[in-house]
Amino acid sequence: MGSFKGQRLQADILKALTIIFQREFLNSRYIKTLTIHEVRLTSDKRIAKIFYSTYDVNAKLENVEAEINKHLKYIKKMLAQKISARIMPEIIFVYDTALDNANRIEKLLKGDQ
Secondary structure: OOOOOHHHHHHHHHHHHHHHHHHOOOOOOHHEEEEEEEEEEOOOOEEEEEEEEOOOOOOHHHHHHHHHHHHHHHHHHHHHHHOOOOOOEEEEEEEEHHHHHHHHHHHHHHHHO
């Protein structure tokens, strides 16, 4: 996303989702533990991929994804109230494996297997 408006919208979505997860999901098992790493909008701004991880080391990815999907409509509604976009992009949550990969590489380099 090269345009200034696109970059601004990506930043707004990231900020808004972080606030939503912290304030609206206090009783959630997994959503309150999510960290948004990056938001990528398509060039037409209709789809936003949300790259996330969780700091709950005991969380199983399928349980986290199930909880996200369970609350997806509510997350979208809250996001639409917090950002100013002509068209609300469809949001797709994608687990970010970069941290897992970095940790695995670090273990290999240290000789821990």
